[in-house]
Amino acid sequence: MKKAIIIGSGIAGIASAIRLKGMGYDVSVFEANSYPGGKLSEISVGSYRFDAGPSLFTLPNLVEDLISSTGKSPSDYFQYDKRDVICNYFWEDGTMFSADSNAQTFAQEAANVFDVEASQIEAYLKHSEKIYNLTSKVFLESSLHKSSTYLSLETLKAILNIFGMNISKTVDAVNRERLSDPKLVQLFNRFTTYNGSSPYQAPGIFTMIPHLEHNLGAYFPKGGMYSITQSLYRLAKDIGVHFHFENPVKEILIKNKTAIGIRAAEEVFADVVVSNMDIVPTYKKLMPSVKAPESTLTQERSSSAIIFYWGIEKEFPNLDLHNIFFSDDYQEEFKAIFQEHSISNDPSIYVHISSKAKKSDAPDGCENWFVMINVPSNRGQNWEKLIADSRKSILNKLSRILKVEIEPLIQLEELLTPELIESKTSSYQGALYGASSNSKFAAFLRHPNFKKKIRGLYFTGGSVHPGGGIPLCLLSAQIVADLIPNPHYD
Ligand SMILES: Cc1cc2nc3c(=O)[nH]c(=O)nc-3n(C[C@H](O)[C@H](O)[C@H](O)COP(=O)(O)OP(=O)(O)OC[C@H]3O[C@@H](n4cnc5c(N)ncnc54)[C@H](O)[C@@H]3O)c2cc1C
The missing domain is CATH 3.50.50.60 (FAD/NAD(P)-binding domain)
Known part of the structure; x- marks a missing residue:
């Protein structure tokens, strides 16, 4: 053998x-x-469980296809639910928007909250779908380094449509062209962080990313994100892979x-x-x-992250599984990350609460908050100071927008930093996604x-x-x- x-x-x-x-x-x-899983691992502290790294899950069919490829039944190993809400968005001026996973409902509700017609958003999501369909076979599913990839019909189609893919404009420029409301531009700019890049630098082709969540769906594994690792590890052992x-x-x-x-x-x-x-x-x-x-x-590394894992002694009905608290100056935030290799004094905050989907991740009446900001990769910055400053600005911003003092609610705290990501997984500079895009x-x-x-x-x-x-x-x-x-x- x-x-x-x-x-x-x-x-x-x-x-x-x-x-x-x-x-x-x-x-x-x-x-x-x-333990298996690398970045896709978990931590348990007291009565709380947290997924340590990834929290957003799309294309569950890829996990199922992998399981099916062994002749086993996917549902024996892995189960997940489709989310009704993709994300709750919050702005400093009090605007709150809950993004429905149904594309038509999303467009209609966005038209009620923002200064746009629903048809504009529908057209945006169609454009996103078109770019994804044109490029995924070539850029995501094949080796770009084999001549056979360039002889396929898919590649020919992609090349013929290259001008429609907005390669020479930035994601932000495309979004500003296609969407008339600045908050909606910011909402769609955010998707560039899914590959650790800046919407003000990454090419417009990445306006395809929203297609994944808004058209194909946002999902969450029944056992939390770490169950993806657990399921595939169990499967690997069942079919006879040896782990050391x-x-x-x-x-x-x-x-x-x-x-x-x-x-x-x-x-x-x-x-x-x-x-x-x-x-x-x-x-x-x-x-x-x-x-x-x-x-x-x-090549420049992608962004990294600082994450505070907080056991929170209160339930927040206005929060969902995924929540974003936007900064007022998004451009400044990315300039700080990629040009200054630092952190702005008002970073956007992502709060992921897996206990919204998996109740047992937090004690009764409590929530497990995974509070993350995007930060530069590790180049030996003074992380102690950056972390202390960020913790203050995060607590101020969350308390301001949620109108509740957050610090007294924190029962316990754990931390993940670019240096820890690097030491725990050997990822160069603690980057989340390898090189930036x-x-x-x-x-x-x-x-x-x-x-x-x-x-x-x-x-x-x-x-x-x-x-x-x-x-x-x-x-x-x-x-x-x-x-x-x-x-x-x-
Ligand atoms: C905080 C955070 C948030 C993220 N959010 C998302 C998200 O929401 N959605 C999403 O899809 N992705 C997200 N990602 C990215 C995603 O986690 C990674 O792209 C993915 O998990 C990387 O997997 P990998 O196979 O490259 O290996 P890694 O997870 O990088 O693991 C590499 C493994 O190799 C081991 N290893 C390294 N060197 C050696 C050696 N010499 N000998 C033996 N073993 C070695 C390491 O210990 C580690 O276990 C996030 C990542 C982080 C850190």
Whole structure:
């Protein structure tokens, strides 16, 4: 039986393990931590449970497809619900808007609150759908680094429509052209943060992101986000994938331009090695003698995050699963992150409360608040000061808008910072999504899923093609599996 080694059990590592096992490989996963999931993990403090990282979940069919690919029934492993409300939005001037998941209802209700016609919003969502449909097969579901991708009908269609994709304008410019109300522009600008980028720099093609939630739906797993990791980990074990925890890989063994295995606690040999470790430390730490593609590795990193996990001794009926408290100066917020590598004094705040969907995540009468702001990646800033200042501005803003003093309600607190994200998952600079998408060339500058000059070596996960976020990581695993020789056809 041919052997495959996966370095890391992030979501893309587990998904790659499942795909390769399905192809007939004997698969072993080596993980530095004592638990699977990488960024997609959880923490429990007192009687509260928090999803540690991702909270927004779209395209659940990708999880189901992965489970089905093994011949198992998806519902035996993974269950989720569609959300009626996508997000509750709050502004300083008292405006509050609850975004309904039904596109027509959303457009109608937005027209009542903002200075726009419902038809304008409907047209915006159609435009978003069109760009997604034109680009997803080429940019998200295929390797951009194989000539076969450029010979397909989908690529031809995408190229013919390239002028309609707003590649030369920013997301903000497209949104201002298409939407007449500044608050609605801000609401749709926000989606650029889903790949850790700035709406004032990222190309307009990313106006496709709202299509995912507003047309295809926002979902939440029944057991919370961490149940995605748990389900796929259970599935991988059921089909015979071997996991080795607390066993960091220190070197990728290369001989005659071929990856032949790894050195972890001991040397282990294999026919295929897949690294789910961030691509920068994969080069710098695991194969320092291999010439690194510096222009790829030095791409600007995506944003990172500061998260306060707060056990809150009160219930807030006006909050939902996802809530955003917008800053008055959104442009300044992104300038601080990407130009000044700092944090503005009024950052937008995202509050995720999983106990709204999974009651047992907080004690009766309480809520588990995951309070996040977007921040720059870690370049050795004075985080202690930035965190203390941000905590103050967050508490002031939430107390002001919700008209309740929040600090006395905090029963317990945990913290996640760019430095901790980096140390817990080896993500370069603690970036959430690998390289940023602030450049129109970003998609082409991401590292390919294979290494041209080293046979048997592949890469999967948020720092390589097609990018970060759970759906793209699952697609990354699928692309890797498509690139790896299938032992059945050898
Ligand atoms: C705070 C936060 C919020 C986010 N929000 C969302 C969201 O709402 N929706 C969404 O879709 N995405 C979100 N993301 C992004 C998403 O979590 C990631 O894109 C995705 O989980 C990355 O998965 P990955 O497979 O690349 O691996 P990672 O999660 O980065 O895990 C890599 C794994 O490899 C292991 N590893 C590294 N080096 C070694 C080594 N040498 N040997 C052995 N093991 C090693 C690490 O320990 C880790 O377990 C968020 C991320 C964070 C941190």
